Amino acid sequence: MVESAIQAGAKPVYGVLAEFDDVDSIAKAAREVRDAGYERFDVYSPFPIHGIEREMGLRPTKLPWIVLVCGLSGTSLALFFQWWSNAVDYPFKISGKPLFGIPANIPVTFEFTVLLSAFAAFFGMLVLNKLPELHRPVFESQRFRRATDDRYFLAIEANDPLFDAKRTSELLQKLTRNPVELCHDSGQSGALPSWLRAGFVGVAALALLPLAATVWARAFDTTRPPIHIVRDMDSQQRFRAQVANPVFADGRAMRPDPLGTVAWGELGASGAAQAGKRGDTFVDAFPLPVTSNLLERGRERFAVYCTPCHGQSGYGDGLVALRASELQEQNWVQPSSLHDPLVRTRPVGQIYDTIVNGVRTMPAYGRQVSSDDAWAITAYVKALQRSQNASVDDVPLPERAKLGVQ
Amino acid sequence: MTVDSTSALHLDEPYARPVLVEGDRDIAAVTRRVCGVVEAPKPPKAWYVAITITSAMTVMLFGCVAYLIATGVGVWGNNSPAFWGWDIVNFVFWVGIAHAGTLISAILFLLRQKWRTSINRAAEAMTLFAVCCAGLYPSIHVGRIWVAYWLFPVPNQMQMWPNFRSPLLWDVFAVSTYATVSLLFWYMGLVPDLATLRDRATTKLRKGLYGFFALGWCGSARHWQRYERAYLILAALATPLVLSVHSVVSFDFAVSQVPGWHTTIFPPYFVAGAIFSGFGMVVTTMVPARELFGLKELVTLRHLENMNKVILATGSMVGLAYATEFFIAWYGGNPYERFVFLNRALGPYWWAYWLMVFCNVVAPQFLWVKKIRTNLWAMFVISIFVNIGMWLERFVIVVTSLTRDYLPTSWGYFAPTWVDICTFAGTFGLFLTLFLLFCRYLPMVAIAEVKTVLPAAHPHGGHGHKEGAHHG
Numbered sequence: 001m002v003e004s005a006i007q008a009g010a011k012p013v014y015g016v017l018a019e020f021d022d023v024d025s026i027a028k029a030a031r032e033v034r035d036a037g038y039e040r041f042d043v044y045s046p047f048p049i050h051g052i053e054r055e056m057g058l059r060p061t062k063l064p065w066i067v068l069v070c071g072l073s074g075t076s077l078a079l080f081f082q083w084w085s086n087a088v089d090y091p092f093k094i095s096g097k098p099l100f101g102i103p104a105n106i107p108v109t110f111e112f113t114v115l116l117s118a119f120a121a122f123f124g125m126l127v128l129n130k131l132p133e134l135h136r137p138v139f140e141s142q143r144f145r146r147a148t149d150d151r152y153f154l155a156i157e158a159n160d161p162l163f164d165a166k167r168t169s170e171l172l173q174k175l176t177r178n179p180v181e182l183c184h185d186s187g188q189s190g191a192l193p194s195w196l197r198a199g200f201v202g203v204a205a206l207a208l209l210p211l212a213a214t215v216w217a218r219a220f221d222t223t224r225p226p227i228h229i230v231r232d233m234d235s236q237q238r239f240r241a242q243v244a245n246p247v248f249a250d251g252r253a254m255r256p257d258p259l260g261t262v263a264w265g266e267l268g269a270s271g272a273a274q275a276g277k278r279g280d281t282f283v284d285a286f287p288l289p290v291t292s293n294l295l296e297r298g299r300e301r302f303a304v305y306c307t308p309c310h311g312q313s314g315y316g317d318g319l320v321a322l323r324a325s326e327l328q329e330q331n332w333v334q335p336s337s338l339h340d341p342l343v344r345t346r347p348v349g350q351i352y353d354t355i356v357n358g359v360r361t362m363p364a365y366g367r368q369v370s371s372d373d374a375w376a377i378t379a380y381v382k383a384l385q386r387s388q389n390a391s392v393d394d395v396p397l398p399e400r401a402k403l404g405v406q
Numbered sequence: 407m408t409v410d411s412t413s414a415l416h417l418d419e420p421y422a423r424p425v426l427v428e429g430d431r432d433i434a435a436v437t438r439r440v441c442g443v444v445e446a447p448k449p450p451k452a453w454y455v456a457i458t459i460t461s462a463m464t465v466m467l468f469g470c471v472a473y474l475i476a477t478g479v480g481v482w483g484n485n486s487p488a489f490w491g492w493d494i495v496n497f498v499f500w501v502g503i504a505h506a507g508t509l510i511s512a513i514l515f516l517l518r519q520k521w522r523t524s525i526n527r528a529a530e531a532m533t534l535f536a537v538c539c540a541g542l543y544p545s546i547h548v549g550r551i552w553v554a555y556w557l558f559p560v561p562n563q564m565q566m567w568p569n570f571r572s573p574l575l576w577d578v579f580a581v582s583t584y585a586t587v588s589l590l591f592w593y594m595g596l597v598p599d600l601a602t603l604r605d606r607a608t609t610k611l612r613k614g615l616y617g618f619f620a621l622g623w624c625g626s627a628r629h630w631q632r633y634e635r636a637y638l639i640l641a642a643l644a645t646p647l648v649l650s651v652h653s654v655v656s657f658d659f660a661v662s663q664v665p666g667w668h669t670t671i672f673p674p675y676f677v678a679g680a681i682f683s684g685f686g687m688v689v690t691t692m693v694p695a696r697e698l699f700g701l702k703e704l705v706t707l708r709h710l711e712n713m714n715k716v717i718l719a720t721g722s723m724v725g726l727a728y729a730t731e732f733f734i735a736w737y738g739g740n741p742y743e744r745f746v747f748l749n750r751a752l753g754p755y756w757w758a759y760w761l762m763v764f765c766n767v768v769a770p771q772f773l774w775v776k777k778i779r780t781n782l783w784a785m786f787v788i789s790i791f792v793n794i795g796m797w798l799e800r801f802v803i804v805v806t807s808l809t810r811d812y813l814p815t816s817w818g819y820f821a822p823t824w825v826d827i828c829t830f831a832g833t834f835g836l837f838l839t840l841f842l843l844f845c846r847y848l849p850m851v852a853i854a855e856v857k858t859v860l861p862a863a864h865p866h867g868g869h870g871h872k873e874g875a876h877h878g
Contacts, residue, residue: 023863030627043627046433046602047857050864053631061632067639085559085567092569104571107654111579114647118587118640122594125636129629132621139624145605147625148598150434192618230552 011184013165014137015041015157017144018172018180023049026152029175030055033156036171040160044138044153046146066124067117074116078109134192137185155183274371276356282349288372290379298380301373305365314338314384333361338381339388351378433857436704440599440851441606443699449846450698457842463835470829471546479549483822488808492826493547494658495800496833499683500540501581501655502676502796505648506684507533508588511595512644515637521712523855524704527599528695529688530592531848535840536687537585539833544577573657580654587647591640594633597623598854652680659803666746666807669734675727679796682720682766685713686792693786695845704851707780714779717792721770724799728763750806754819758802765795 020026023045030043034057043052086092087099126132138144138155147153154175156168165182172180192200228235239245245253257263273287288294303312311317316335324332336343343351355374358364369377386394395403474481484491507529514522545554557578559568568575600616601623607613623629656676659667689710696705735747750759769791773779778788805820844850857863 044625045627045630046437046625047598047854047863048630048634049627050858052627056627058628058631061635063632063635064639081559082570086570090565090567092571094569094571097571101571107573107576107650107657108570108579110650111576111583111647111654114643114650115583115586117643118590121636121639121643122590125594125632126621128632129626131623131629134617134622136622136624148602148605148623149437150432230550232550 011186013158014183014185015155015160015163016165016168016172016180017138017141017153017155017183018176019143019178020152020154020176021178023152025176026154027052027055029154029172032175033154033171037162038156038160038168040157040163042155042157044144044147044155046148046150046152049152061128063121063124063128067120070120070124071113071117074113075109077116078112079105082108135188137183140186140188141181141183143181273375276349276352282347282353284347284349286348286375286379288375294376294379295383297373298376298378298383301369301377302380302384305369306377309335309362310338313388314381335362338385344385344389348378348382351381433860433862436851436856436860437602437606437853439701439704440849440853440856441603443701443845443850444603444847445606445608452698453842453846457839460835460838460842463832464839465835466828467832467836470825470832471542474546474825474829475551479547481823481825483820483826485818487811487813487816487818488805488820490804490808491820492801492822492830493543495797495804496830497540497543497547498655498800498804499797500536500543500833500837502652502680502683502800503687504533504536504540504584504588504684505652505677505680506688507531507536508584508591508644508648509681509684510688511591512641512648515641516645519712520859521709523859524706524851525688525692525709525713526855527592527595527852528692528844528850529684530588530595531844532687532691532837532841533588533684534585534592535837535844536684537581537588538840539837541581541585542833542836544581573654573661576654577658580651584647584651587640587644591644594637594640595852595855596848597621598625598633599849599852601625602853603849649677652676664807664811665740665742666750666803669731671727671730671734675724675731678720678723678727679766679799682717682724683792683796685717685720686789686796689713689717689785689789690793691841693782693789695841695850699845699850701851704856710782710785711776711780714773714785714788717789718770718773718779721766721773721792725763725767728767746807746810749810750802753806753810755802755806755809758798759806762795762798762802765791766799769795 018029020029026043026045027049030052033041034055041056043049043056045052082105083100091099093099138147138153143151144153154172156163156172158165162168169180169182231237239253241254243253244251248255277283306314307318308320309316309318311321314337316337318335321332321335325334338344352374354362355369355377356364356366356371365374392400392403482491482493484493507526510522510529511526514526545551548554548557556562556564557568557575559570597620600620604613604616604620607616653673653676656672660669660672662668692705692713693710696702732747732751735743738744750756769788772784772788778784809818809820811817
């Protein structure tokens with residue numbers, strides 16, 4: 001049978017295949033074949049036969065070393081990345097703890113070590129075994145199907161230097177009672193059908209599209225607004241202040257106050273006490289009685305809010321102003337002296353208005369200083385102005401003697 | 407095999423052990439028996455009934471998840487102060503169940519417990535399916551699921567990196583590594599068996615599909631040598647991994663400052679509980695599955711009894727952990743800690759606590775009796791108790807601590823919504839659907855591994871072991 005097969009010679013010979021009944025006979029055969037000097041042969045069995053590698057003279061696999069290297073790479077990569085990302089590139093400051101401390105980084109390091117080691121063990125095994133390899137010449141034997149069920153096979157390959165179809169077959173036939181067969185390599189490839197391969201390539205190409213789109217978007221600038229696939233809170237639907245809104249009869253998105261309501265803080269804002277003026281004219285009388293309490297309050301508030309720029313006496317020589325002049329600040333506008341004739345002749349309503357609403361570079365103090373306090377400051381400013389520009393006539397008669405004037 | 411060879415094998419043992427495979431112990435019979443389930447033209451009627459129900463539940467799960475994503479996490483019962491509710495309870499529950507598979511495959515493999523070969527495949531599959539259910543929860547719990555990738559250290563538009571010192575990030579790494587390694591381990595074990603199915607296939611479709619996933623496995627001794635080494639390495643890696651995963655899950659609680667969570671007992675206590683619940687689920691699923699698919703000779707009463715022993719041992723450990731927590735609450739002298747534990751047992755959730763103690767500590771004690779631990783109905787009922795008890799344990803830990811936090815003004819009582827309940831029921835649908843599909847289309851028992859524990863698998867088996875070890 002073997003000889004006729006050789007003569008047929010249509011397909012190249014892959015090797016000789018022998019079938020065995022049990023573990024003992026295959027183990028014995030493996031040893032005999034090895035002792036006969038063959039090297040390119042293999043044993044096929046439905047389960048691992050322990051000890052067969054010694055019978056066959058196989059060397060231990062180097063897989064553990066691959067796993068060790070990958071595992072150690074995992075350890076160092078994980079440690080390095082945690083240090084770089086959390087301590088260097090984006091330092092996380094949490095409760096004053098050190099930016100990098102081994103104990104907190106152990107869990108991730110451990111998991112990553114295991115992950116890479118497991119990949120190395122699985123894929124390393126596949127690569128060393130040259131899997132996947134969907135088609136093999138031995139699969140062309142019908143009997144070989146039982147190699148994954150309950151039969152044991154030994155194949156000596158034709159590319160072994162000692163291989164001789166006749167002598168090799170005879171050697172194997174001595175070891176088994178089952179007929180030995182010649183195995184051909186029909187050259188059939190184990191590749192997948194072309195339509196399936198095209199499908200895989202197509203799916204893989206499509207799967208790359210989102211990545212390509214992301215890279216494109218990251219690499220180029222655009223003036224168009226970003227595409228929000230999922231609308232977050234920052235892009236919620238609403239009417240902006242100045243746009244038209246068809247819901248209301250007047251078409252305005254911004255609604256006026258409903259009739260009879262007053263907005264917070266607007267109550268009485270139109271009155272003279274709050275505005276400091278009546279119509280367009282500044283008032284020149286205090287809307288509240290000027291008492292020594294009011295002046296005392298005014299002095300205290302003036303010291304808090306006004307002295308930093310205007311100075312204790314109101315000449316515009318406060319500490320801020322002095323320092324700005326010292327530093328020769330370019331944009332600094334010297335605060336007005338409250339004793340400037342122009343300021344002195346202003347109606348009290350205008351001084352009040354300046355305090356509440358500000359003027360030129362002076363900010364508005366209406367938010368920090370209540371209306372009553374602004375009037376108190378105004379009263380104090382008027383007193384201050386009078387004190388700095390007084391004549392002897394302002395001194396009451398009984399006091400003049402103390403000053404030594406008439 | 408002859409009678410002699412069997413008895414010869416037993417001489418090697420310190421004492422006669424019960425056999426691992428009953429009935430016809432021929433190598434080909436194992437192939438026939440396991441492949442027969444997959445190759446049968448039609449599965450049992452019960453399979454159709456079961457998968458109809460479970461797939462309907464799976465559809466309900468997807469509906470609930472879609473509703474949650476479209477609406478927001480507010481559809482759940484989570485609210486101040488219990489910002490973790492059933493989502494985290496169910497996550498920990500499913501991750502715990504996922505521990506039995508790898509424990510059986512890896513730890514029992516390293517300990518050379520050969521009885522594992524009949525049940526490891528199904529248990530590993532359960533691990534994967536349970537991890538699917540578990541992984542679902544944290545990803546939908548984040549609310550804005552479309553930015554869930556921020557959990558991973560990928561460059562993003564905020565130019566920020568995740569905080570690697572946060573237990574929640576450790577969790578991401580632990581659970582995703584565990585899922586990946588479990589998948590690799592399971593698939594690697596499947597490769598030789600898929601080759602068996604490929605070689606027995608009668609239709610082109612089966613040959614093509616099983617052949618594709620069998621990667622061209624041919625059973626070469628050179629391949630087996632590297633395969634076994636890779637399997638051993640994966641087992642050695644998965645053993646610390648399986649212990650680390652639930653430890654890391656427990657860190658989610660233990661590293662925080664909440665009384666009742668901030669304890670050092672959590673990692674071992676959680677791991678014991680995970681193994682306990684995992685074995686409970688394996689018994690719950692394997693008892694009906696072996697009846698339904700006629701695998702009683704491969705998954706023998708001895709396998710079930712061994713699993714029951716593990717349940718008994720880990721259940722007692724869990725009971726010890728409960729007692730230790732109370733002891734430390736008293737011995738530690740921290741009034742807040744003491745309040746939390748008194749509140750657990752006597753507070754508004756007393757019913758959950760005592761039901762948990764009954765299910766987890768009292769019910770498994772019946773397994774001391776051999777008659778009960780070898781009775782299918784009794785072990786099935788006890789395993790159901792274990793499942794319920796372990797769910798309640800996570801509920802008690804999460805909810806009792808959160809609803810009694812530092813501010814008495816914000817104390818509350820957690821109530822789940824219909825979405826909570828339907829989502830949880832739906833995860834059982836997903837788990838069981840995947841398991842039923844697995845039973846029907848993949849070898850439920852590791853064919854090649856079972857063959858290695860048969861007497862016929864050992865060289866010189868026919869001549870006894872007296873000759874000594876292998877030559878050369």
